[in-house]
Amino acid sequence: MKEQTFWEHINELRKRIIYIILFLVPSFIVCFIFSDYILSIISKPVGDLYFFSPIEAFSVKLKLSFLCSIFISFPFIIYQIWKFIEPALYSNEKKVLIIGFISSLILFYSGSLLSIFIITPLGVKFLMSFSTENLKALIRANEYLNFLLFMTLSFGFLFQIPIIMTILSAFKLINPKFYSKNRKIIIFLIFVASAIITPTVDTFSMLLLAIPLIIIFEIGIITSKIVYKEK
Structure with a gap:
């Protein structure tokens, strides 16, 4: 573990923020160039999207491009955070955090992609099936994007449940038997x-x-039992 002065910490933080910005800007530009294509993919379940103000179409493309650039850059952002805190960690702490970061990223992207390409389209198609000749959908682009973002983030973060369960068991805060005994609740x-x-x-x-949450909860029970060691 290497000790640094206050200003060394500030300079290191500034450097990592600059790296993140330098990565985000070209990512945003690329996403904006392909925003029409991205929009055509995510809007397949609903078909045409509509806007109701002159600036809304442009603002939706900006919002979509920004969100996509964050989504693409997320591993790089996590890496820069890791490089910032790494000097302050012991070797055993580094191993635990590396495994935690990688597992968290895999689960986050798994949950997010599951939502984008399977869960949300199925849910939207089901809801759209209630339309009739006299009841037709006119879906606003910004509202649909907000809905998709909500579902994507919900699944991405909820898929972190096994990580949280495993950490609690690894530090002996919760016995895995607690999860099993209270499974129904x-x-x-x-x-x-x-x-x-x-x-x-x-x-x-x-x-x-x-x-899916029940499935990953069961996965969390398994991983908790693996890391938990009875005294």
């Missing part, structure tokens, strides 16, 4: 949380969120 709470989180009120959308 936790699954019930997952359904309640899914009903609250899901932007729509239908049962199908709730199940689309709850079922």
Whole structure:
């Protein structure tokens, strides 16, 4: 572990922020160039999207490009954060954090991509099936983008559950037996949380969120048992 002065920390932080900006700017430009293509992919479940003010189409493209650039740059941002805190860590702490960072990224992208390409399209198609000859959808681009962002982040962060469970067990804060004994209660709470989180009120959308969460909860039980060692 290497000690640094206050100003060395500030200079290092400034350097890492500059690296992140230098990576984000070209990522944003590329995403903006391909924004029409990206929009055509994510809007497939609903078809045409509409805007209701002169500036909205441009602002939607800017917003989409920024979000995509963050999504693409996220591993690089995490790496820069890691390089900033690395000198202050012991070797055993570095190993734990490296495994944690990599696992967290894999789970975040797994949850996000699952939401973007499977869960959200299925949910939207189901909801769109209720349209009739006299009841047709006119979906606003900005609102759909917000909906997609909400679902993507929800799945991305909720997929961190196994990491949290494993860390709590690794530090002996929670015995894995607690998860097993209270499985029914936790699954019930997952359904309640899914009903609250899901932007729509239908049962199908709730199940689309709850079922993957139950699966990753079971994965969390397995990994918790692996790292937990009885005294």
